[in-house]
Amino acid sequence: MEFRCTPVSLSDWGGDTLAVGLAQDDHGPLQQALEARFGPDLSALLEQRRFKGKAGDVLTFTLLGQAPAQLIVVGLGEAQAGDVAGLRSAAAAIARAAAACKASDLGIALPSDGLDPKAAAQAIAEAVRLTLYADQRFKSEVEPAAVPGSISLLGLPESAQAGLDGLGAICSGVELARQLVAAPPNVVTPQALADTAAEIASTYGLELKVLERADCEALGMGAYLGVSQGSALPPKFIHLTYRPAEGASRRLVLIGKGVTFDSGGYNLKTGGSQIEMMKYDMGGSAAVLGAARAIAELKPDGVEVHVIVAACENMISGEAIHPGDILTASNGKTIEVNNTDAEGRLTLADALVYASGLQPDAVVDLATLTGACVIALGNEIAGLWSPSDGLADALLEAGRLGGEQFWRMPLQASYKEGLKSPVADLKNTGPRAGGSITAALFLQDFIEAGPAWAHLDIAGTVWSDKGRGLDPAGATGFGVRTLVEWVSQGGPA
Structure with missing residues (x-):
């Protein structure tokens, strides 16, 4: 065309x-x-x-x-x-x-x-x-x-x-995200996500670091590795970096949840839970890799972008985590696993700690995190949580310009009571009521003081059964256009 x-x-x-x-x-x-x-x-x-x-x-x-x-x-x-x-x-x-x-x-x-x-x-x-x-x-x-x-x-x-100058790059990024989400879990594995990052790095001259299991163990990533230990496929912690040729005045981090298949673990997803669709539980990683592909081609000035994916499967085996296990994240916090199907936040916990160590100006994570967000906002609107008004407003505006809808949700501090554990620093899930809020509060515990942070729950928007608007039936590539627009504006926070 x-x-x-x-x-x-x-x-x-x-x-x-x-x-x-x-x-x-x-x-x-x-x-x-x-x-x-x-x-x-x-x-x-x-x-x-x-x-x-x-x-x-x-x-x-x-x-x-x-x-x-x-x-x-x-x-x-x-x-x-x-x-x-x-x-x-x-x-x-x-x-x-x-x-x-x-x-x-x-x-x-x-x-x-x-x-x-x-x-x-x-x-x-x-x-x-x-x-x-x-x-x-x-x-x-x-x-x-x-x-x-x-x-x-x-x-x-x-x-x-001139408005069409970036059309190919942006649409190719969305299409890459759609392809990753739509592919079956025997095709898009943790290694396949690492290979995709390697292809982007090779084609556009980006930097790539892939941490293997031993590397993650050395960094104390017990939450992420706990999720991955039930799978025969090794985890891949992906770190892809875009640096502008003339240097950068801002450093941004995009984190995508990369659970390539989510069985639920021993809290097994059963009938009616769409276990057969859990290939799309890596929709966050697809969005950030699609955005990376577009950003690498567009080459925005003045902004350094780090893309992080803690890729793994959540499976059942003799080595899988049990309900009741206690994991230690890389910042030393202990987590009682009261639900093995709340695994995405465990992988993101160590990714957020790692991101904080890069001393960025802003961190944005995207995840198909909770069914509660789908109940609250449906399938066309994603949830946005951030303690930063500036970052929240910038992402909402980027979404409007990119044609993607978000709704800012509260970080209700009193709800954190529901995450208290009698045996560890916190539990990985709180009460059923307000489940998407307590999930965001859990993640907030792993962001070090300093960078502005936002969490985007895209559980309802990465897939469309019948198609809607410009999205065909199936994977939508949701999140790519918002991220590219936000980064292109310099990542205001």
């Missing part, structure tokens, strides 16, 4: 398929231009087909003997200036309709009032490319891709083309 911005209007454009967005009950400039080109009968035809311009309305017309030969009309809902989320949704709907009618030269006319033209171009192009992504790696018969070869963003100045 090749994207280009052009000031040419829909009245003058001459490709094979034209797509136009119309607002609800708004006879605006785009509808007037459509009527001027295709005649006054178009409005009657739209009314006959009961098109109201509501969000989600999509009609496709075949125009015999005309150019364009196909017309796609999508509803935008109530017109709102500066609505980048609505722009993305409309572009995603156009992409699906264009694929269905096998468009080859597609022109897209969408209103972008109140938006910087470069931001509008980026939002539309990202939505189209990511909507048309299809993962067919594990199918014996591959279906031919029905994607337009040329896509013109109509009515945008040529200067808006």
Whole structure:
């Protein structure tokens, strides 16, 4: 797919398929231009087909003997200036309709009032490319891709083309994250995550350090190693580093939970627990590796980025941890394991201690951590916890610009009572009520004083059973665009 911005209007454009967005009950400039080109009968035809311009309305017309030969009309809902989320949704709907009618030269006319033209171009192009992504790696018969070869963003100045400069890097990062999450656990193992990091490092000149089990033992990573000890596959502690050529004034750390399969351990996941889907429990690691791939290609100035993944499996065997075991993390804190299915926070505990030792300005961790967050926020919104207002606001804004939704949740200090253990410094789970909050409070215990810190619980957003917006059914690659946007802005905290 090749994207280009052009000031040419829909009245003058001459490709094979034209797509136009119309607002609800708004006879605006785009509808007037459509009527001027295709005649006054178009409005009657739209009314006959009961098109109201509501969000989600999509009609496709075949125009015999005309150019364009196909017309796609999508509803935008109530017109709102500066609505980048609505722009993305409309572009995603156009992409699906264009694929269905096998468009080859597609022109897209969408209103972008109140938006910087470069931001509008980026939002539309990202939505189209990511909507048309299809993962067919594990199918014996591959279906031919029905994607337009040329896509013109109509009515945008040529200067808006600069908004597409990072399109390939960002979308490739999201697609990498989708591929990692979608692959089965016999393909994406701890070693496979290390290999992915090695490929990124080799291709883009990043630094890579992979700590083996003995290295982690030497650092006292008892919490992380406790989770990994039940698996026949060795753990891999991955540390990937981007350093800008001209030096950096800020140092950021991105940590992704990397449990490549989570059986639940002796607190085994049973019927209804989606154990067969626990390949996506490494969604946090997929997001940070996807972000690393994009950042390495974009090469932002002035910011040094460290990507950390404590990769392992949580399995059952004669060597697996028992409920009731006490583990000692690398900062010396002891943890009573009252639930072996709360393993992700144990791996993150040692990763956070390690990250703190890098003396960063800010640390952000992403994890498919709790079902409680899914209950609270559903499958479209991720939870955000941070004691830093500046970092929280920066991540919320980065998510808005990247088309990913977060909701800031409380770090209620009194809830930490639920993590007290009679035999250790703390337990790895608290009461059922407020489970996503106590999980965040547990993690906070392993961040040393100094760096700003945020925890993102993406348990509900890394996978979509039926697809939503620009995400196909399956892995979404959630988190990559937010991280890239935040780092590109210098990682404000």
